[in-house]
Structure formats: structure tokens, C-alpha cells
Amino acid sequence: DSGVTQTPKHLITATGQRVTLRCSPRSGDLSVYWYQQSLDQGLQFLIHYYNGEERAKGNILERFSAQQFPDLHSELNLSSLELGDSALYFCASSVDPEVRTGNTIYFGEGSWLTVV
Amino acid sequence: DQQVKQNSPSLSVQEGRISILNCDYTNSMFDYFLWYKKYPAEGPTFLISISSIKDKNEDGRFTVFLNKSAKHLSLHIVPSQPGDSAVYFCAASARYGNKLVFGAGTILRVKS
Numbered sequence: 058d059s060g061v062t063q064t065p066k067h068l069i070t071a072t073g074q075r076v077t078l079r080c081s082p083r084s085g086d087l088s089v090y091w092y093q094q095s096l097d098q099g100l101q102f103l104i105h106y107y108n109g110e111e112r113a114k115g116n117i118l119e120r121f122s123a124q125q126f127p128d129l130h131s132e133l134n135l136s137s138l139e140l141g142d143s144a145l146y147f148c149a150s151s152v153d154p155e156v157r158t159g160n161t162i163y164f165g166e167g168s169w170l171t172v173v
Numbered sequence: 174d175q176q177v178k179q180n181s182p183s184l185s186v187q188e189g190r191i192s193i194l195n196c197d198y199t200n201s202m203f204d205y206f207l208w209y210k211k212y213p214a215e216g217p218t219f220l221i222s223i224s225s226i227k228d229k230n231e232d233g234r235f236t237v238f239l240n241k242s243a244k245h246l247s248l249h250i251v252p253s254q255p256g257d258s259a260v261y262f263c264a265a266s267a268r269y270g271n272k273l274v275f276g277a278g279t280i281l282r283v284k285s
Contacts, residue, residue: 059216090272099177099262099277100217113271147216156266156273158205158224164216 060084061165063148069171075136078168082129082150088112089131090149090162091123100147106131107154138172145169176200177265179276188285192250196263196276199244203265207273208237208248211260220261221248253283 060083070076082089091103093116102115106125117123120138125131135142151162178197186192194208204225209217223230223237223246230237236249250257260280264273 059218061216092275099179100264100275102272102274105271115272149216155269155271156205157269158222161207161219161222162273164209164218166214166216 059163059165061148061150061163063146063165063168065168066166067169067171069173070138072138072140072172074138074172075134076138076170078133078135078146078148078170080131080133080148080150080165082131082148083163086150086152086163087129088151088154088162089125089129090151091117091131091133092147092149092164093144094147094167095141095144103133112154135170140172143170143172175277176203177263177274177276179261179263179279181279182277183280183282185282185284186253188255188283189252192248192253192257192281192283194248194250194261194263194279194281196246196248197244198246198265200265200267200274201244202267203274204268205266205270206237206239206246207264207266208235209262209264209275210257211262211278217262250281253281255283255285257281258283 062081092100103117105113149162207222211217263276
């Protein structure tokens with residue numbers, strides 16, 4: 058158990074709908090990262106928040122948005138869903154604002170999203 | 174663009190033998206490299222890392238080698254055990270980077 062909690066674990070929804078994925082980081086961690094893993098793809102970086110502020114943005118679609126709240130939990134909002142958005146969405150957390158030598162980021166178990 | 178590449182989608186090894194997983198990168202700004210292991214229905218878990226100031230780091234059965242001139246790193250598992258069967262991801266970060274860049278992963282199967 059990494060200490061990173063993601064809900065829901067599984068979600069099936071229709072095209073055009075909107076969903077929210079939730080992440081609670083490890084106790085004491087201020088950084089939250091979101092990654093997407095599609096079939097046969099590696100982990101694609103979406104976005105990084107540190108202590109409520111956006112630090113870096115990756116290949117995140119305009120239909121997707123995220124935020125980190127004062128209690129440090131984070132939500133990833135996916136709207137106007139398409140079939141191609143079906144993927145495993147991971148949240149990860151760490152203490153530091155940057156990935157430094159000697160530290161690492163810890164992943165949750167992921168949220169499986171299926172768009173039908 | 175794929176800055177971190179794992180060109181072998183899968184690898185099959187006999188129990189007790191050595192497993193060698195390879196990873197190449199293109200970004201010369203990367204200075205910190207990590208390997209993660211992922212079992213089905215679980216999130217990736219950190220395995221071992223190496224800084225660019227080193228060329229080798231060992232942790233038990235796991236050793237990571239870094240060849241900066243070739244922009245190549247490898248993970249050696251000796252001896253391989255059936256419980257090592259998983260997907261292995263190589264990841265890299267640039268100095269003061271705000272993210273880890275991952276490869277596509279290699280499926281390792283250790284046969285008993």
C-alpha cells in the first residue's frame with residue numbers, strides 16, 4: 058500500500074459525459090501528479106500540482122482539467138468524453154516540488170475509466 | 174516525441190537466470206533515472222534509481238547500469254524469480270524537473 062488513495066477504482070460512462078477522479082496523496086506529501094496509461098502505452102504525464110498550485114502541464118487535453126484543494130487532495134475532471142479517453146488514470150504523490158535525486162514519487166492503484 | 178524508449182515489449186527468462194531490461198533516452202538534460210515495477214491491478218512501485226553522476230547502483234538482486242555517452246540504462250535482475258514477473262517501466266527526470274517521463278514498459282515473465 059503506497060498510501061496514495063484513488064477513487065473510484067472503476068468507472069463506466071457514456072461518450073459525451075463528464076467524470077471526476079479523486080486522489081488523496083500520502084500523508085505529508087504536497088505534490089500530486091496525474092498520469093494516463095492507455096492500452097500499449099506507457100505512462101503519459103498529464104499535470105503536476107504542488108501545494109495547490111499548478112507546476113507543470115503535459116499532454117493534457119483541453120477537455121481535461123485538474124485542481125488541488127487546500128487539504129491537498131486532487132481531482133481530475135474529464136469532460137465531453139470520447140471512446141479514446143478509456144484508460145487507466147494514475148495519481149502519484151511526493152514530498153518535494155521537484156523530482157530530485159534520491160526521492161521518488163508514489164503511485165496509487167489507478168482509476169479504470171471505460172467510455173462506451 | 175518519445176524521450177524514453179523501451180524497445181522490448183516483452184522478455185521471457187528462466188527462473189534463476191539473469192533478466193536484463195533495457196532503456197534508451199534522448200534528452201541529454203535527464204540526470205536522474207528510475208525503474209518501477211507494476212503488477213496487474215496495482216499501481217507502479219519504485220524499484221531502484223540512479224543519478225547521472227554514477228554508472229551503477231545495486232540493491233540486492235537488482236542492479237541498474239547507466240551509460241551516459243550512449244544514453245542507455247539497463248536493469249539486471251539476478252537471480253530472476255517467478256515473483257519478478259511484472260511490467261517494468263523506465264523513467265527519467267531532468268534536473269529540477271517537475272515530472273517523470275516514462276517508457277512504454279517491458280513485460281517480464283520468469284518461468285519456473
